[in-house]
Amino acid sequence: xxxxxxxxxxxxxxxxxxxxxxxxxxxxxxxxxxxxxxxxxxxxxxxxxxxxxxxxxxxxxxxxxxxxxxxxxxxxxxxxxxxxxxxxxxxxxxxxxxxxxxxxxxxxxxxxxxxxxxxxxxxxxxxxxxxxxxxxxxxxxxxxxxxxxxxxx
Numbered sequence: 001x002x003x004x005x006x007x008x009x010x011x012x013x014x015x016x017x018x019x020x021x022x023x024x025x026x027x028x029x030x031x032x033x034x035x036x037x038x039x040x041x042x043x044x045x046x047x048x049x050x051x052x053x054x055x056x057x058x059x060x061x062x063x064x065x066x067x068x069x070x071x072x073x074x075x076x077x078x079x080x081x082x083x084x085x086x087x088x089x090x091x092x093x094x095x096x097x098x099x100x101x102x103x104x105x106x107x108x109x110x111x112x113x114x115x116x117x118x119x120x121x122x123x124x125x126x127x128x129x130x131x132x133x134x135x136x137x138x139x140x141x142x143x144x145x146x147x148x149x150x151x152x153x
Contacts, residue, residue: 043077
């Protein structure tokens with residue numbers, strides 16, 4: 001799947017657990033999603049990516065993501081802070097944002113939606129459930145009409 005300009009779309013994953021990130025990438029492949037995935041291991045690195053700072057300054061090498069999938073509980077800067085930053089930057093807040101979290105606490109769910117999350121999913125307990133969740137989510141967002149990507153934030 002490419003964007004309107006013929007470039008590849010990027011999935012940005014903010015996940016500090018390497019095993020969870022690997023399982024998510026595996027679920028993408030099982031569903032035939034061949035988009036490039038970039039994993040940031042904490043919220044600070046995620047914000048650097050979104051801002052195009054430091055090693056992410058080259059947007060040809062690190063294009064702006066089409067989708068953001070974030071965990072909530074990460075070191076240095078959590079998923080709530082990432083969502084807050086996006087909300088504070090309306091030109092970037094158009095990106096679909098999915099929360100994948102082990103937390104089922106109602107206050108976490110409410111806060112994530114208040115900060116602009118488009119969906120909140122509790123991390124599935126099996127790979128099969130994760131593959132199914134990715135399939136359903138991909139089908140929905142593939143059918144949706146999305147706004148154009150911002151050039152920068």
